[in-house]
Amino acid sequence: MIGLMQQRPSSFQSRLAAKAAPPVLSILAKGNAGVLLSTEESSTSPLSDEAAAPAIWLNCIQCGSKIARCNDRIEVNDKHEHTFINPAGVIYRIGCFSASPGAFEVGQASSEFAWFRGYEWRCLCCAVCEVHLGWTFTQSAARFCGLILDQLSEGSADAAR
Numbered sequence: 001m002i003g004l005m006q007q008r009p010s011s012f013q014s015r016l017a018a019k020a021a022p023p024v025l026s027i028l029a030k031g032n033a034g035v036l037l038s039t040e041e042s043s044t045s046p047l048s049d050e051a052a053a054p055a056i057w058l059n060c061i062q063c064g065s066k067i068a069r070c071n072d073r074i075e076v077n078d079k080h081e082h083t084f085i086n087p088a089g090v091i092y093r094i095g096c097f098s099a100s101p102g103a104f105e106v107g108q109a110s111s112e113f114a115w116f117r118g119y120e121w122r123c124l125c126c127a128v129c130e131v132h133l134g135w136t137f138t139q140s141a142a143r144f145c146g147l148i149l150d151q152l153s154e155g156s157a158d159a160a161r
Contacts, residue, residue: 061151066155081149097144100145100147104125114137
């Protein structure tokens with residue numbers, strides 16, 4: 001099962017926590033699904049935590065290339081994970097992500113059979129092996145990726161950014 005990994009604060013992060021930080025927009029994990037944005041007082045800067053913590057990637061199961069970061073999970077219509085059936089009867093279990101840097105879009109945008117009302121979709125394929133990984137959904141300036149969860153595996157953390 002794909003899940004978020006928790007990191008123990010490094011000594012560098014602990015030293016940062018000792019300093020008072022101003023109110024910031026922080027990202028709070030919401031279980032194993034999505035993120036919730038919140039403005040609140042924080043004892044550490046999310047930017048310092050993000051810079052110090054290695055990224056956990058979801059990889060293409062076909063070739064192993066990095067597709068999306070776990071911390072890019074988002075909720076759409078109050079859920080990270082959705083199950084849909086296409087007109088051909090194929091069932092897809094997708095997860096919503098703000099970005100998928102390891103994939104590229106294919107084809108023209110279409111609103112036909114759109115799973116998210118008001119959005120247009122385009123297919124997403126792995127940038128290395130070109131296997132179908134999901135779709136991008138766009139509505140005006142809003143954009144997110146719906147990745148087929150059965151096509152991804154959780155990879156290891158980056159050693160450095």
